[in-house]
Amino acid sequence: MVTKRYAGYKNVTIDCPTSAACSFGQQKILVMNYFFVALMMLFLLPACSERKQAPDKSEIYRLTKAANDQSLQGHIEENPEKVTAVYTNDAIVLPPGGAAPLIGIDSIRAYYQRGIAAPGKTVAVTTDSLSFDVIDENNATQVGNYSLQYKSSDTAAAQEFKGQMLIVWKRVNGEWKIYLDMWH
16 A cells, blocks of 8 residues: 555555556546546536527617617607617717717707707708627627708708717617717
């Protein structure tokens, strides 16, 4: 009998006639340890790591587009509640022209109320998505172009404003809402 000390074990007694045979015993213990770990992984990993189904990009795009279309319709109807219903409570809007960032739904709603109260009327708003990426099941980004036709009260023809937009979408309580909105 030879008693040897192996890493991770205090004293292991291996029944072997010589110390040379103990190296075989050490190998035997290591193989048994690897087998035990492999066996545990075989049974435990499937239970611990259920694979989540990848988010459906086309469905998320459809839902965000529907939310955005409803908000754009709010511009035409001059309805600030409808315009801002698509924003999260902690949303951030970065308007063009170096204006101060709008932080929070109340600040964003006040911004749109001032715009709607100004003389003139938005007659059409369109967006064209150049890129739509789903980050995970709760976050997505959208980059695109926008076109806004605005008719002021003192001109006969509508003016068209065009630019680019960047939107970060966030799913809140099952609904897709805008968390970050920037256009120029």
